[in-house]
Amino acid sequence: MDDGVILAADNLTKEFRGFLAVEGVNLRVRRGQIHALIGPNGAGKTTCFNLLTKFLPPTRGKITYKGQDITALSPADIARLGLVRSFQISAVFPHLTALENVRIALQRQRGDSFDFWRSQKVLSDFDDRARALLADVGLSEFESTEASDLSYGRKRALEIATTLALDPEMLLLDEPMAGMGNEDVDRIAALIKRISANRTILMVEHNLSVVSSLSDTITVLARGKVLAEGDYATVSKDPRVVEAYIGAGHG
Amino acid sequence: MSAAVATSGIKVQQATGGMPRHHVAIFIALLAAGIVAPFMLYPVFVMKVMCFALFACAFNLLLGYTGLLSFGHAAYFGFASYICAYSAKSWGLTPELAILLGTAAATVLGLVIGALSIRRQGIYFAMVTLAFAQMVFFFCLQAPFTGGEDGIQAVPRGHLFGLISLRSDFTLYWVVLAITLGGLLAIYRIIHSPFGQVLKAIRENEPRAVSLGYRVNRYKLATFVLSAALAGLAGSTKAIVFQLASLTDVHWSMSGEVVLMTLIGGLGTVFGPILGATVIITMQNYLATFGAWVTIIQGIIFVVCVMLFREGVIGVISKWIKKPL
Numbered sequence: 219m220d221d222g223v224i225l226a227a228d229n230l231t232k233e234f235r236g237f238l239a240v241e242g243v244n245l246r247v248r249r250g251q252i253h254a255l256i257g258p259n260g261a262g263k264t265t266c267f268n269l270l271t272k273f274l275p276p277t278r279g280k281i282t283y284k285g286q287d288i289t290a291l292s293p294a295d296i297a298r299l300g301l302v303r304s305f306q307i308s309a310v311f312p313h314l315t316a317l318e319n320v321r322i323a324l325q326r327q328r329g330d331s332f333d334f335w336r337s338q339k340v341l342s343d344f345d346d347r348a349r350a351l352l353a354d355v356g357l358s359e360f361e362s363t364e365a366s367d368l369s370y371g372r373k374r375a376l377e378i379a380t381t382l383a384l385d386p387e388m389l390l391l392d393e394p395m396a397g398m399g400n401e402d403v404d405r406i407a408a409l410i411k412r413i414s415a416n417r418t419i420l421m422v423e424h425n426l427s428v429v430s431s432l433s434d435t436i437t438v439l440a441r442g443k444v445l446a447e448g449d450y451a452t453v454s455k456d457p458r459v460v461e462a463y464i465g466a467g468h469g
Numbered sequence: 470m471s472a473a474v475a476t477s478g479i480k481v482q483q484a485t486g487g488m489p490r491h492h493v494a495i496f497i498a499l500l501a502a503g504i505v506a507p508f509m510l511y512p513v514f515v516m517k518v519m520c521f522a523l524f525a526c527a528f529n530l531l532l533g534y535t536g537l538l539s540f541g542h543a544a545y546f547g548f549a550s551y552i553c554a555y556s557a558k559s560w561g562l563t564p565e566l567a568i569l570l571g572t573a574a575a576t577v578l579g580l581v582i583g584a585l586s587i588r589r590q591g592i593y594f595a596m597v598t599l600a601f602a603q604m605v606f607f608f609c610l611q612a613p614f615t616g617g618e619d620g621i622q623a624v625p626r627g628h629l630f631g632l633i634s635l636r637s638d639f640t641l642y643w644v645v646l647a648i649t650l651g652g653l654l655a656i657y658r659i660i661h662s663p664f665g666q667v668l669k670a671i672r673e674n675e676p677r678a679v680s681l682g683y684r685v686n687r688y689k690l691a692t693f694v695l696s697a698a699l700a701g702l703a704g705s706t707k708a709i710v711f712q713l714a715s716l717t718d719v720h721w722s723m724s725g726e727v728v729l730m731t732l733i734g735g736l737g738t739v740f741g742p743i744l745g746a747t748v749i750i751t752m753q754n755y756l757a758t759f760g761a762w763v764t765i766i767q768g769i770i771f772v773v774c775v776m777l778f779r780e781g782v783i784g785v786i787s788k789w790i791k792k793p794l
Contacts, residue, residue: 297749
């Protein structure tokens with residue numbers, strides 16, 4: 219294993235009844251980087267993401283996180299190792315308040331919460347930390363608002379605060395900008411930049427301006443395979459990438 | 470934009486963890502009603518209502534708080550009542566020990582069936598739990614100790630702690646009231662515990678709970694077992710009240726009835742199933758003169774409820790007053 223690689227996928231393959239959604243993908247994510255996974259629709263980005271976090275079992279291949287083979291672990295166990303993912307549609311707990319949303323994640327510090335006989339008053343110990351995290355993403359004034367009443371951009375911010383509550387070493391963000399207005403995009407982009415300070419981030423994203431300004435490394439997927447890899451300048455000049463985006467079949 | 474801080478919808482007071490004042494008020498009202506009821510109504514009827522209220526609340530713990538629809542909850546209710554009745558009658562156990570033994574039996578049964586069915590979701594989960602419940606029914610029909618079609622009759626109510634005779638309905642009533650309120654408070658605590666908080670997260674967004682590192686199947690199983698245990702407590706108590714354990718209590722229609730009670734009262738509300746159980750049992754008792762028409766009237770009421778109060782009676786009231794009930 220070469221130095222500085224935190225997450226590695228080798229020959230990752232996913233077959234759905236004969237259809238190869240992801241085919242022999244090799245991926246190296248380096249510690250401390252923002253790594254983007256891009257590609258046209260149907261390229262297998264989200265499938266790839268679900269494979270890495272074990273929400274889907276791979277047909278073939280091996281996934282290594284910090285030198286440990288995690289191919290056979292359950293998604294919850296992967297989260298426990300510090301590899302935490304977000305979802306394409308904002309993943310909040312809609313009928314809990316913003317504060318409670320964050321607290322659910324902080325509660326993980328207690329280990330498993332099987333203590334059904336104890337009052338939830340014990341959770342108020344986490345309130346201060348939860349407020350600090352909400353303040354961090356600019357949601358202080360919404361702490362007692364139910365998540366379902368927040369605007370879309372704020373839901374995403376809440377989701378990030380909840381994820382940060384686990385203090386993960388590595389974040390996997392699935393289209394963090396999907397469905398967002400321009401002002402929200404800038405805010406969340408700044409937020410991602412800020413939280414990447416001592417973390418590794420792998421993200422799937424369609425918004426190319428965001429990808430170009432944020433990412434250190436870009437991997438381009440097309441038809442389930444890695445097409446190109448490198449920084450934005452390299453990748454954007456690659457003729458195969460240009461062709462894949464403009465549309466193959468015209469050549 | 471920044472001014473829009475005011476929260477719409479239900480204001481949640483759970484952040485403090487203490488019981489909100491209106492919940493304290495409802496518990497006191499329930500206690501008061503429980504104390505007055507035997508002086509106004511036939512005590513055995515009220516005890517029946519209480520047993521079913523506890524059963525429905527136990528069921529609601531599973532369906533309302535983890536979203537798992539078990540269609541075989543009669544198995545725990547009925548099996549516990551057999552074990553309780555048998556141990557009180559044949560081994561001469563005191564009622565409190567017989568009830569505990571019945572509850573323990575339901576707990577073990579819940580653990581086994583839960584562990585085998587928890588991996589299935591939605592309709593498959595309902596079908597698997599129904600299948601297991603049918604096995605339990607068949608077992609209760611065939612096993613030598615259950616008395617087959619006759620059930621176990623003339624179960625002695627015995628002496629509480631070997632001291633206090635429970636022969637009088639009135640004395641027994643206070644014991645049943647204590648068990649019911651104790652069970653309800655236990656369920657309330659489970660819902661409002663760190664464990665309950667994780668359950669809400671799972672109900673609201675299961676993949677997200679997984680991605681935060683919660684092993685959701687273990688939480689579901691724990692809830693299943695708790696629910697089965699409390700259903701067993703209700704069934705055991707009913708066996709002592711009626712001095713009878715019979716096939717009615719393990720029959721699949723009993724599993725259906727508890728779903729009905731929960732839905733009419735309000736799924737996922739703390740107090741809804743109590744009201745639902747009261748409505749259904751009262752109808753069955755007071756409309757009994759209509760014979761087979763009871764089922765039809767029950768059906769009509771159910772249809773009306775579904776059309777007018779989608780969230781159940783208590784669920785709708787909860788929305789009106791904007792407070793969780």
